[in-house]
Structures are given as structure tokens and as C-alpha cells.
Amino acid sequence: MPLSELINLRQLLHQTPEIAGEESATAEKILSFFTNLKPDQSIQNLGGNGLAFVFKGENPGKRILFRAELDALPIQETGEPSYKSMTEGKAHLCGHDGHMTIICGLGEKLASQRPQHGEVVLLFQPAEETGEGARRILDDPKFEQIKPDFAFALHNLPGFPLHQAVIRKGTFAAGSTGLTIALTGKTAHAAHPDAGVNPAQATARLIQILPKLPEKLKNFALVTVIHAELGSLAFGTSAGRGSLSLTIRAFDQKDLDGLIEMIKTEASRIASAEKLGIEFSLVESFAVSKNDPNAAEIAEKCIEELGLEIVEKTEPFRWSEDFGLFSQSCPAYLFGLGSGENCPQLHEPTYDFPDELIETGIRIFEGIAREVNG
Ligand SMILES: [Zn+2]
Numbered sequence: 001m002p003l004s005e006l007i008n009l010r011q012l013l014h015q016t017p018e019i020a021g022e023e024s025a026t027a028e029k030i031l032s033f034f035t036n037l038k039p040d041q042s043i044q045n046l047g048g049n050g051l052a053f054v055f056k057g058e059n060p061g062k063r064i065l066f067r068a069e070l071d072a073l074p075i076q077e078t079g080e081p082s083y084k085s086m087t088e089g090k091a092h093l094c095g096h097d098g099h100m101t102i103i104c105g106l107g108e109k110l111a112s113q114r115p116q117h118g119e120v121v122l123l124f125q126p127a128e129e130t131g132e133g134a135r136r137i138l139d140d141p142k143f144e145q146i147k148p149d150f151a152f153a154l155h156n157l158p159g160f161p162l163h164q165a166v167i168r169k170g171t172f173a174a175g176s177t178g179l180t181i182a183l184t185g186k187t188a189h190a191a192h193p194d195a196g197v198n199p200a201q202a203t204a205r206l207i208q209i210l211p212k213l214p215e216k217l218k219n220f221a222l223v224t225v226i227h228a229e230l231g232s233l234a235f236g237t238s239a240g241r242g243s244l245s246l247t248i249r250a251f252d253q254k255d256l257d258g259l260i261e262m263i264k265t266e267a268s269r270i271a272s273a274e275k276l277g278i279e280f281s282l283v284e285s286f287a288v289s290k291n292d293p294n295a296a297e298i299a300e301k302c303i304e305e306l307g308l309e310i311v312e313k314t315e316p317f318r319w320s321e322d323f324g325l326f327s328q329s330c331p332a333y334l335f336g337l338g339s340g341e342n343c344p345q346l347h348e349p350t351y352d353f354p355d356e357l358i359e360t361g362i363r364i365f366e367g368i369a370r371e372v373n374g
């Protein structure tokens, strides 16, 4: 298929976005693309709407996996490409349409020339944006058939020159999680607050104390208050319940896990001193994306051989990627591909994946596949 047809595919995907958990029509399009390529194995409904296609070599060898994401975002697109999202309030503003197209292009290369040894798995995961998809894929019993020796993924990066490879040893992107702390007391008449249990003081203390907890850690970590709620707008009533929501992030998985425990301990202590009930719920959890040194060597050799400009980040990115969970379960490598200094940032309403990156992405991924599997 000529490059122009892959560009058409990318633009069709852009026009018909589906958000996390709803990616069935997108999965259909990907499936029909791969049916023509006759992979050696196809897996559907993997962890939800996920798909995997396997191209096998004749000889035994390593199994490597490349990952793309199926989901778009619940944001209205305000840019005006001719292939603008046809779905009100939903759009591909993270470039997952482009990432999918790159993996489709890689599929064509592998279909026309099978790997010599081992297997190459092309994975399309659902629900990346909510941090649920990777977990569902890894928990699906069908994943056992494609458990890789190495996993690779890229993300396009606005703000970096077009085609520039952005790499990092060790942690590439932070892990993060949302945490909601629900406090339950007892309402009372506002004239007799002492007859109830009002969570106001505890909430105020938590807001002051919790963001300071990362100071106890050696490496970067951050606790950000994102939402707080207390009682209701009833002037005759002393509040009986409240909640506080935080986003916690860290560059090291142990720090992230430790920080969650510290917050729970501290919040439970304050709640019990005030005789409040307390409940915690974690939402949108992303593991730290950690680059394996061997996978890094393979990928970086291919990037260098293509003569691409490389920038090595001194600090990891503070945002998180669902790919982090793969990197916690097998040797993995995530890198960035610059989408232009003037490209709107990811998730901005005018963002649009630059089609020029399709060929670059395919060349890097094919390089890695040939390096490992011939
Ligand atoms: Zn995103």
C-alpha cells in the first residue's frame, strides 16, 4: 500500500474517533485492515476492544511486541482539517490515530516479508487515556499467548522538532494515580455543630499536610489537590461529609507506592482523631514507564542508523503513559517522536497528528523488528 493510503487511513480514524471503552468501530477498521494482510494469528476482544496480530518466523526466537492505542478523547475538536472529527465532543487529540496507522504500516512490512525467527506481535490496546487498558490486556488470559520478551511503543511529542527522537535511559515518564479520600461524619443543625461530626477541620488539615509529604522522598514526587467538597449549600446544616481528591505522581514506582501508603496513613490518623469515617479510592492509575537497558540498546541503535536527530532527556516526563504497566511486567522501551515545535500540545482542541511521522515511525519499528527477528 502506498504511503498516501496509510495517510487516508489515519485521516479516516481521525474523522471517526471513539473514547476509552467504546472503541468497537475503530477495532473493526483495524481488523479489516489486518484481515487483508493475513497474519499468522489474530486475537480479538483482548482486554475489551483490544486486538493483537502475530507475524511468525520459521525459526524459533524472541517474541517482541509493538503497541498502539485505540482510544480518542472526550474533547471537542476546534481545528478545521478536512477530515475533522464527525463525532460531537470527541476527537483524536493525542495522536493515537497516527500511532495506530504506524503499526498498520509495520504490519504491511511484516506481511510482505515475514520475520526470519521468533514472532512479532502488533497490539492495539483500548482505554489508554483512562489508565485502564493496559491492566485489562495484561489480566486477559489470552495475553499469555503473546507475552513478549520485549515491548516497544512510541508517543508523538509536540514541542520537539519534527522527526526528532526523544529518548531516556531508566524512567521515561512518571507514574501517577488519582486518589479520592471520602470523609464521613454526621450532619447537625448549624446552631449546634457540636452535636454532629463536621469534616471541615480534617479536610483543611489534609489540604495543608498531604502536598508536603513528597518532601520526605529523595526523588521527584508530587501531590496535587485537584478537587475538594464539603457538605452542601444548606446554611442551616453543619457539614456531615466531605471529600478530597489528589493526583499523586513520582518518577520511581517504589516512591509512588510508598507515597500512596503515606497519604493513607496520615489521612487515617487525622480522620480517626476527628472521629470521622474514611474511605479511599484510586482512579486513573498509571505505572511508571521504565526503559529496559537491553531494549534501549536495540531501539537506539535503529534510531541512530536511520540518521534521525536524537535528544536525550535529562529528566523524565512528568506526565504518565499506560504503557508503564507493560514496562513493569516485561523489558520495555518507550520513546518520543517530535511532532513539531509549533504543533499544539497533546489534548489541546486544535491538535492534529502530523502525517509526516507515519513513515518515520514505521521505519524505526521495522528496524527494531528486523534487528531482533530478522
Ligand atoms: Zn493522551
Ligand SMILES: [Zn+2]
Residues within 6 Å of the ligand: 094, 095, 096, 128, 155
Ligand atoms: Zn496518548
